Amino acid sequence: MAKxxxxxxxxxxxxxxxxxxxKRTSIIADTINLELTxxxxxxxxxxxxxxxxxxxxxxxxxxxxxxxxIDLNGKPLTNYAGLELAKTMSLVLTEQLMSKNxxxxxxxxxxxxxxxxxxxxxxxxxxAIINKAIAQTHLSxxxxxxxxxxxxxxxxxxxxxxxxxxxxxxxxxDEPTTHLDMYHKAYILKLLQQLTKDTNKTILFSxxxxxxxxxxxxxxxxxxxxxxxxxxPCKLISKGIFNTLFPEDLIGFDDETGRFRVKxx
Amino acid sequence: MSLAIILLLxxxxxxxxxxxxxxxxxxxxxxxxxxxxxxxxxIVQNYRLPKAFTAILVGSGLGISxxxxxxxxxxxxxxxxxxxxxxxxxxxxxxxxxxxxLFGATFSALLxxxxxxxxxxxxxxxxxxxxxxxxxxxxRDTMAILIIGLxxxxxxxxxxxxxxxxxxxxxxxxxxxxxxxxxxxxxWNELFIFFGIYCIGILLTxxxxxxxxxxxxxxxxxxxxxxxxxxxxxxxILATSLLAGTITAFAGPIAFIGLAIPHITRQxxxxxxxxxxxxxxxLLGAVIMLICDSIAQxxxxxxxxxxxxxxxxxxxxxxxxxxxxxxxxxF
Numbered sequence: 001m002a003k004x005x006x007x008x009x010x011x012x013x014x015x016x017x018x019x020x021x022x023k024r025t026s027i028i029a030d031t032i033n034l035e036l037t038x039x040x041x042x043x044x045x046x047x048x049x050x051x052x053x054x055x056x057x058x059x060x061x062x063x064x065x066x067x068x069x070i071d072l073n074g075k076p077l078t079n080y081a082g083l084e085l086a087k088t089m090s091l092v093l094t095e096q097l098m099s100k101n102x103x104x105x106x107x108x109x110x111x112x113x114x115x116x117x118x119x120x121x122x123x124x125x126x127x128a129i130i131n132k133a134i135a136q137t138h139l140s141x142x143x144x145x146x147x148x149x150x151x152x153x154x155x156x157x158x159x160x161x162x163x164x165x166x167x168x169x170x171x172x173x174d175e176p177t178t179h180l181d182m183y184h185k186a187y188i189l190k191l192l193q194q195l196t197k198d199t200n201k202t203i204l205f206s207x208x209x210x211x212x213x214x215x216x217x218x219x220x221x222x223x224x225x226x227x228x229x230x231x232x233p234c235k236l237i238s239k240g241i242f243n244t245l246f247p248e249d250l251i252g253f254d255d256e257t258g259r260f261r262v263k264x265x
Numbered sequence: 266m267s268l269a270i271i272l273l274l275x276x277x278x279x280x281x282x283x284x285x286x287x288x289x290x291x292x293x294x295x296x297x298x299x300x301x302x303x304x305x306x307x308i309v310q311n312y313r314l315p316k317a318f319t320a321i322l323v324g325s326g327l328g329i330s331x332x333x334x335x336x337x338x339x340x341x342x343x344x345x346x347x348x349x350x351x352x353x354x355x356x357x358x359x360x361x362x363x364x365x366x367l368f369g370a371t372f373s374a375l376l377x378x379x380x381x382x383x384x385x386x387x388x389x390x391x392x393x394x395x396x397x398x399x400x401x402x403x404x405r406d407t408m409a410i411l412i413i414g415l416x417x418x419x420x421x422x423x424x425x426x427x428x429x430x431x432x433x434x435x436x437x438x439x440x441x442x443x444x445x446x447x448x449x450x451x452x453w454n455e456l457f458i459f460f461g462i463y464c465i466g467i468l469l470t471x472x473x474x475x476x477x478x479x480x481x482x483x484x485x486x487x488x489x490x491x492x493x494x495x496x497x498x499x500x501x502i503l504a505t506s507l508l509a510g511t512i513t514a515f516a517g518p519i520a521f522i523g524l525a526i527p528h529i530t531r532q533x534x535x536x537x538x539x540x541x542x543x544x545x546x547x548l549l550g551a552v553i554m555l556i557c558d559s560i561a562q563x564x565x566x567x568x569x570x571x572x573x574x575x576x577x578x579x580x581x582x583x584x585x586x587x588x589x590x591x592x593x594x595x596f
Contacts, residue, residue, distance in 0.1 A: 062485055086491030093489075098339040099481040101537040113479055113490045119540070120475040166490070 008074075009170050009202045010036040010059065015068035017051065017058045027066060028054050032228045034221065036170070036204060041196045042230075043213035044206040046223030047246055052206040055223065056174045059204070060091050073169065086114035090166035092159045092173040100148035104158050107147055108133055111165030133164035136195060153184035160191065164199070173205035177212075185209050189216050210242070211259045233258075268548040272321075275555040279320065280313040282559050315456050316449045317555065322463050323448060323516050324526070324554025325547035326508040329470055331523030332530075332546050333505045336477050336539070337498065338411045345509035345523035348410075348502065349393040349417035354513040355444070356421040357389020358382055362440045363428040379450065382443065386514035393417050394506045398499075407484065407498070445571030446517035448558055455515065462511045469504035470543065473497060477539040520573055525580040526550045532587040553580070 016030035028051035036042055046052050057063040059070060061077055070077040072088055080088070090111065102110075111133070112126045122130070134140055137157045147155060156176055163171045173192070177185040192203050193216045207213055213220055214233040221230040224244050229236065236242065242253040242260075251260045281292050287305050294300035295309035330345035338347065346352070361381055397417055401410040429437055451459065476497035479487040488494055512519065530546045531537065554576075561575040 060489065062488070081491075082488070082493055083491035086489060089489070091486065091489040093483075093485055095483050095485060097481070098483045099537045101531070101535070102481060106538060107482075110479065110482060110490070113475065113492070116475070118472065118475060120478060 007038040008035050009038050009072070010034070010204075011071050012059075013069045013071075015058070015070060016066040017054050017063075018066050019054075020066060025066060029223065029228055030067070032068070034228070034230050036202050037219070038169070038202055039196055039200040040202055040218040041193050041216060042202070042204045042219045042221060043217040044204065044221040044223065045208070045210050045213055045245070050223045050225070052223060053174060055228075056172060056204075056206050060089065060172045061085060083114050086166065086168075088168050089170045089172065090163035090168040092156075092163050092171070092176055094174050094178065097147065100146070102147055103143075104139060104145050104147065104150070105130065105134070105143050107158055108139075108161045108165050111162040111167075114166065129167060130165050133161040136164060136198065137161040137191065152179045153181075153187070156180065156184075156188055157191070160188070160195075164195070164201075169201060171201055171203045173203070175206050175208070177207050177209050186212055189213070192216075210245070214258045268545065268552065272548055272552050272555075275552050275559075276317055276321070279317045279555045279559045280309060283308070283313060283562055311453075312449065315451050315453055316558070318456055319448045319451050319459070319516060320554045320558045321551040322459060323512050323519060324522060324550035324552070326463055326466065326512050326550070327519060327523040327554075328526035328530070328546040328550025329467070329543060330505040330508040331525075332527040332539075332542060333470065333473075333477070333501050334523075335527055336480055337501050338407060339480075339483070340411065341528070342524070343411065345505055346418075346518070348397050348414035348506065349421065350390045350506055350509045351513050351518040352418040352421040352425075353390035353393025354386035354510070355389070355425055355518060356393070357385035357387070358443050359425045359428050359440060360389075361385040362443070363425075363432040363436050383455075383514045387510060389421075390506065390510040390513060393421060394502075394510070398502065401502075402495075443517050444573070446519040446573040446576075448516055448554075448572055449569070451515060459511055459515050462507055466504045466507035466511075469500050469507070473501050473504065474539050474543065476501070481537055517573070519576060521577045521580045522550060522554060525584050526553065528584055529553075529580075529587060 012032050012034045014030075015032040015034075016027055017032065018026050018028040032055070044052055044055065054063065058065050061080075072080065072085075077085075108130050109122060109126070112122060112130065113120065116122060116126065134143060137160055139157055139161055142150065142154060142158075147158065150158065160173070160176070163173075176188055176192070180188065189205075189207070189209065189212050192205060195201065196203050196218075214237070217233055219230055220233050220236055221228060222236060222241050222245060229241055231239070237255055237258065245253070250263060252263050253259075254261050281287065281289055285305070285308060287295070287309065291300055291302060291305055292309055295306040296314065298306065298310070300306040327345055331343070334343040334345060334347055335341060397410065397414050400413050404410060404413070429440070432440075476487075476492055479490055479492045480497075482490070484494060509523065526546055526549055527542070530542060530549050533549075534541060534545050536542060557575045557579050558572060560579065561570045561572050563570060
């Protein structure tokens with residue numbers, strides 16, 4: 001399938017990420033060239049401390065890149081005004097909510113903030129979009145619950161619904177599957193896959209669930225010490241990329257099953 | 266809605282109670298100026314009415330500024346004075362009252378008029394706040410601003426204790442009396458100035474409602490929703506300082522209301538939505554302040570208890586009771 005230029009939501013050129021302080025600059029990863037296409041589910045994997053979060057934070061404009069460009073819908077990320085960006089990209093972060101005393105509906109409704117008037121009143125259109133987000137994430141029964149009554153898995157769904165209500169081309173999720181059990185990990189990622197199909201939005205998430213990501217993602221971004229590679233899971237397997245993901249002393253990637261196995265010593 | 270009716274009732278109760286007992290009917294007549302008893306009319310119009318209005322402004326203003334700070338700092342222990350507003354005012358007043366000994370006796374009599382205390386308190390809180398704002402514009406983290414405010418508070422408290430050490434007993438007494446807080450010393454003219462600044466503070470609060478709700482998600486989410494964090498933070502801090510600063514200047518450092526009212530409101534209304542919380546906090550703050558003031562006057566006696574003590578005596582058990590009853594803090 002030939003990639004049409006207009007269908008690229010986000011791309012980076014020679015992006016270099018890391019932290020800059022007065023004394024020194026620490027580069028975490030560089031020469032990152034990515035292209036995220038419309039309607040795709042993209043999984044970002046890599047070992048602990050390799051810089052997944054830094055990359056997510058940089059792409060979502062929480063942190064500034066050290067060098068290189070990020071273009072969102074063909075326009076440099078730095079040229080976006082706050083509200084304009086809020087209408088193009090929404091986030092699901094790992095940070096705890098400050099107040100858990102909001103109802104599920106209220107919380108999801110906050111996703112409409114970029115569109116509402118100065119006092120934040122919801123119009124009929126807003127409410128319709130919120131209800132659609134609630135239906136797409138199967139939250140109808142929990143609509144009036146308070147957030148502190150929810151389990152981790154339910155809360156994660158609510159945060160995804162909130163991002164959906166923000167109605168953006170791109171949704172970025174930072175480790176949406178942490179603290180969840182095996183079933184809910186699969187459930188959340190499957191839900192994300194379904195959402196890319198239903199809404200044609202582009203969804204990028206970082207995760208440690210490599211085997212699940214291989215099964216569900218259209219594209220995967222693999223971060224290793226030397227480079228950042230993006231391709232379809234099948235091609236990545238045939239290139240043997242997953243074997244370079246971790247130190248080889250303990251676990252190895254099995255091409256047949258698409259899983260990691262503990263090596264027999 | 267029912268809160269508004271309660272407020273009206275409390276208002277009537279407040280103006281009908283006092284050291285001189287006046288029948289309810291005469292109170293109404295005195296308000297509209299048709300009373301045949303001139304001294305009653307004078308008491309109601311020039312003493313009780315302004316005091317009741319002051320109580321409403323103080324209660325609602327402190328409640329709102331407490332709510333603003335608790336939301337902004339994501340901290341249930343925050344109150345209107347966390348930014349060093351009250352300690353700044355205390356320092357200003359301490360300098361005027363305690364420091365006046367340094368200028369000689371004749372000059373000090375001139376210095377310790379009521380307006381000089383109001384101006385000193387406003388200037389003090391304004392200057393401390395300005396310092397906090399200047400430092401905070403360099404800091405990204407909201408928590409750091411909270412700690413900076415507390416540090417400024419400690420510094421001013423230290424200066425006040427040094428000043429007290431070198432002061433005479435009379436000066437100390439006067440300073441302590443200011444610290445008790447008082448609602449009853451405002452003339453209509455002063456009340457108008459108070460009201461004017463109060464309105465600006467409320468206006469700034471109202472335009473921040475959307476931002477306050479966004480802050481409930483945390484700062485990174487707020488930013489991703491297109492909120493201009495620095496600007497909203499500045500407006501919220503400015504609103505708080507206007508409200509809490511003028512209240513302290515005119516009525517003294519009244520403790521507890523600012524911290525407790527938002528908690529009581531959240532427990533009763535069980536919501537974090539500021540569109541509901543803000544008016545509720547304002548009404549409840551006014552109601553509780555009126556009740557506290559009615560108790561403080563010790564009806565039909567000549568004594569008046571310090572309002573600052575009453576607010577804590579009444580407020581603290583209420584908060585404890587609510588928390589125990591609900592077994593869970595709603596924040």
